[in-house]
Amino acid sequence: MDPAPVPSGKWSDLRTRILSAIVMVAVGAVEIWLGGLAFAVLVVALTGVMIWELATMTAPLERRSALVVAGVAGVALVAALVLKTEIAVLFLTVPSVALLLTPRRDQRLAGGYALAIMLAGYGLVELRAVGGTQVILWLVAVVVASDVLGYFAGRMLGGPKFWPAISPKKTWSGTVAGWIGAALVGLAVVLATGASWALVPFSALVAFAGQMGDIAESWVKRRAGVKDASSLIPGHGGVLDRFDALIGAVVVVMVLRLVLPVAGLFGG
Template sequence: MIDPGPAPGGKWADLRTRILSATVMVAVGALEIWLGGTAFAALVVLLTAVMIWELAAMTAPARKQTPVTIAVVAGVALMLALVLRSEIATLFLMAPTLVLILTPRRDRRLAGGYALAVMLAGYGLVDLREAGGGSAILWVVAVVVASDVLGYFVGRMLGGPKFWPAISPKKTWSGTVAGWVGAALVGMAAVLWLGASWLLVPVSALVAFAGQLGDIAESWVKRRCGVKDASNLIPGHGGVLDRFDALIGAMVFVLALGLVAPVMALFGA
């Protein structure tokens, strides 16, 4: 998630690089969402494996080969869960967590818990794309992006009291609340253009809040590991985890919501 704090060389010094990288990611993501099926699932499996690699590398920097091995385990486990599609198959999603807990590293339980969230989010993205077509997945992505972008600009322009300074000292209440407003507007757009239920408006704000908590969770992991970014794979954004941390939180919430009520019912499906 974009960090609404001061950047070296001025407030907007990193904006150009962020926009260029974001444009490429949006183009690739939009194409994959449109294609769906195997192409979208393959992208999600790849990104999930990379995020697990980043997590494993952060929590055990001295073990150079172990993160790659754990990433392979994560990719294979998610692929098997998606192919077999059963309650027992979803136990495969716990494989990276077990490996992280059983191998020497700092904060093994924290790393294991966060790995499970990453795996659940990956599974949920593919499942939601298949269950609801493009509309549901685009809604989640749009909510996260709107919350992120509006929070970024409002937070940098207005500043003010910090949201959770002990873990994420740059995030402000102004940016946080702006993110909720942006998400609610996305929900309202879905109501007006897609005929979705008006319940989608408050649900969108809750999804945005879950995304913000996902961002804070990743910030907590990085702070415990003493690193600024998960990796340097994406110019201007850091690592894949740095870019998709909010989406992880949002998808875990959507999955939890689906246990209570069918999410697609909000879209009239």
């Protein structure tokens, strides 16, 4: 029997992407369910890896210093999570300062993006502790639905590009499909749990923030002249390539928490 044909063209990476996604979903689901220290350890590790990828992209010849900055990022995030006070914000800025003080391309861009990564790491652990499993599952589901529907709609429907100068592959059809997918996730949560109907448009807003997170990482990669942040995840590139949208989504949710009762949307 002849071997199964290998997908080609625009779907050539689909099989690898799906297999990698299954592994990531399985690990993530277990860690989210466990919560507490196990979840925090995973988030700290992922945050350190993303900082390493960012440092490597913006200064490819300084791989040793990239490892140092990644280690510093992990320690700083742990310190912020342990303290849980206003001073925690100062610890979250440490990797940004380190990137600004070391020779690299686009220092300010790298510093700003590093801060977003650190805020997202802190926010994930904080949201899990305050909002419980349901908030994290909703957040992940919104980002995944937006990404999956955007992926398929963009490739099947095509059409005008959303921001071709920064992200040549992203289309308006995929972008809008992402909003719709996120809104459907919000609707499903409302119908299943009796959460506030405001969660439906809020989900679409968070999806848009996630898409902007994707755009931000595309900008960093474009400036660095690389296709992927790294090759750590088969079919997905680096950790940043997989979690860029989640960074944008978490940062926006954490900012909105300052003015909106986000937990109240879930009936809490």
